[in-house]
Amino acid sequence: MxxxxxxxxxxxxxxxxxxxxxxxxxxxxxxxxxxxxxxxxxxxxxxxxxxxxxxxxxxxxxxxxxxxxxxxxxxxxxxxxxxxxxxxxxxxxxxxxxxxxxxxxxxxxxxxxxxxxxxxxxxxxxxxxxxxxxxxxxxxxxxxxxxxxxxxxxxxxxxxxxxxxxxxxxxxxxxxxxxxxxxxxxxxxxxxxxxxxxNRRAAELIKYAANAFLAMKITFINEVADLCEAVGADVQDVARGMGSDRRIGSKFLHAGPGFGGSCFPKDTRALVQIGADFGSPMRLVETTVAINDKRKAAMADRVAAACGGDLSGKTVAVLGLTFKPNTDDMREAPSLDLIRGLKNLGVRIAAYDPQGMEAAARILTGIRFAESAYDAASDAEAVVLVTEWNAFRSLDLARLKSTMAGSVFVDLRNVYRSHEMERHGFRYTSIGRPVEGAEQD
Missing domain, CATH: 3.40.50.720 (NAD(P)-binding Rossmann-like Domain)
Structure with a gap:
């Protein structure tokens, strides 16, 4: 044809x-x-x-x-x-x-x-x-x-x-x-x-409904992750238990810094407006949008808290800039909110991404784009893993730690385990998981 x-x-x-x-x-x-x-x-x-x-x-x-x-x-x-x-x-x-x-x-x-x-x-x-x-x-x-x-x-x-x-x-x-x-x-x-x-209208709606549902699934597990931190549970155990139910499924039950990208943010906002236009409010989607925006904006404070509160004048290494691995797409990436928030706290930023730095350079100013994860971590008070590229899943932790000025590692994708990081001298923070060995109330 x-x-x-x-x-x-x-x-x-x-x-x-x-x-x-x-x-x-x-x-x-x-x-x-x-x-x-x-x-x-x-x-x-x-x-x-x-x-x-x-x-x-x-x-x-x-x-x-x-x-x-x-x-x-x-x-x-x-x-x-x-x-x-x-x-x-x-x-x-x-x-x-x-x-x-x-x-x-x-x-x-x-x-x-x-x-x-x-x-x-x-x-x-x-x-x-x-x-x-x-x-x-x-x-x-x-x-x-x-x-x-x-x-x-x-x-x-x-x-x-x-x-x-x-x-x-x-x-x-x-x-x-x-x-x-x-x-x-x-x-x-x-x-x-x-x-x-x-019919044509159903097809137009299917795409929005599918993306909104997946966005809600991500937002739900992120709220569960916050609850896990409060009660001393591991969100990955909870997600695994939920996902084994075939009615729910395991995909999109990965806690993190919030969703971004070219589809979910704009499509959820658009579906809210479609509902308003036709007099059929999409309340769950409205809430999903609000929670996700708030979550992404809160990541800088999470990093600051992991570092004891005051990061002014210090360097933080950001590993991963794109909204997900295997793309160079920076649209509404969680890294953008994180970096803007850290800069507002007076932090110097060194960042590295395997594919996204050219696109990021068109959006972000006043940060140093590094040549590798280890270069980004040089003299940094903290390292923040934002995008779970394969290159960041098996870092040489001893080498990484030796380049840093501090010892904080904030893992926003739960790639590593607490005991492994502590063995290499890191003060490790992740999403929705208790600190291993800590006593619970």
Whole structure:
């Protein structure tokens, strides 16, 4: 099939590369000329394991091309995916649909023959209706159908998620569009990927509901972690006991500094606004957003408390900047709130991340970006492990301790064990776990 992808960011690029790998002929479109030129040279502007190799292989095979020319790409396509950004609108949390509607207007002008316009971006309920209205108004003679086909890609595992999905959700209002979208994903039927057809509005809501539920799960275990600290229990034991119940499951029951990233923060805020718009308040999601924001802001005080309270003029090493491992995405990462909070306490920051420092440097100022974890820890009063990269899971603890001025290690991801850290001379603090050997009331 001939497919056009409008928007060559994270979602568009992964979608385009994977669909090309299925054997489709894919053109990825973007207005950013520098990005398109880099992609044409085989340089992928984001870090996602395996993506650059996949792009190069399909460019070489002639199935994947990149262009700034939307009209030609759309005119030749049987399916046009809209994969542009829908960031939170400043001030109110609504999803900003400016790029979606701009894309719809440009697509309308270029349609030639029956074309399925599939919204891949995460959009509020009713967006597909408006896209259809825009196209019909601008091109009354156009033969088209608008469908909703939300993405469910985890950063760091996006290719695996696309090729072996838990489900493929397709919201359709037209039998011909249903047949076309079935053909798009036909190569996945060999993996028995479950395709769920719904109406368009249900598909739009599924993505928000799924992300909000996972965000609530993270927030719940974080509150349980605080309770564990108060009563002397280990949150990892509690999470394991909960997760062994198949109705609950173990995923997303990992206590930490709060959720961040490109999806959960903006999608939970957007769902709150969707509920308000339709007169159906999303109270649990509202609370999830508030608790998570408060938690991320409190991490600096947690570090200060571990150090005895006064950190002014001292250095703290931050290990991990991205919101999760295996990505260079810094959007709403917990490290940002932590670093801002520590700077407000007069702390000097040395930071290291295996992939995120270039992106972090565009956001953060007044900190030292180190060459390694050990370089970051040099003369530091405390080390804070924020992102659980594999490189931080087996640190040479003796070497790390020998470079430090102090002995505090704050583990916000519960990677290490208390007895192991104490044996190496650290004053160790983690999340939701009692200090081993301490007496309980």
């Amino acid at each position: 001939k497919i056009a992808i409008v928007g060559s960011g994270y979602v568009g690029l992964v979608t385009g590369c994977c669909l090309a790998d299925f054997g489709h002929n894919v053109v990825c479109v973007d207005k950013d000329e520098a990005k398109i030129a880099a992609l044409a040279r085989g340089s992928v502007p984001i870090f996602e394991p395996g993506l650059e190799d996949l792009a190069k292989a399909n460019v070489a095979a002639g199935r994947l091309t990149f262009t700034t020319g939307l009209a030609d790409a759309v005119r030749a396509a049987e399916v046009v995916f809209i994969a542009v950004g829908t960031p939170s609108r400043r001030g109110d949390g609504h999803a900003d649909l400016t790029f979606i509607y701009d894309a719809a207007r440009e697509i309308a002008a270029a349609l030639d023959g029956f074309t399925v316009v599939a919204t891949k971006s995460t959009v509020p309920v009713g967006t597909g209706d408006e896209v259809a209205r825009i196209i019909a108004e601008l091109n009354p003679g156009a033969r088209f159908a608008v469908v909703s086909n939300p993405e469910f890609l985890r950063e760091g595992a996006a290719i695996e998620d696309f090729k072996r999905p838990d489900r493929i959700v397709i919201g359709v209002e037209d039998d011909r569009a249903r047949a076309v979208m079935t053909e798009v994903y036909r190569p996945l039927f060999l993996n028995q990927a479950p395709v769920q057809f719904t």
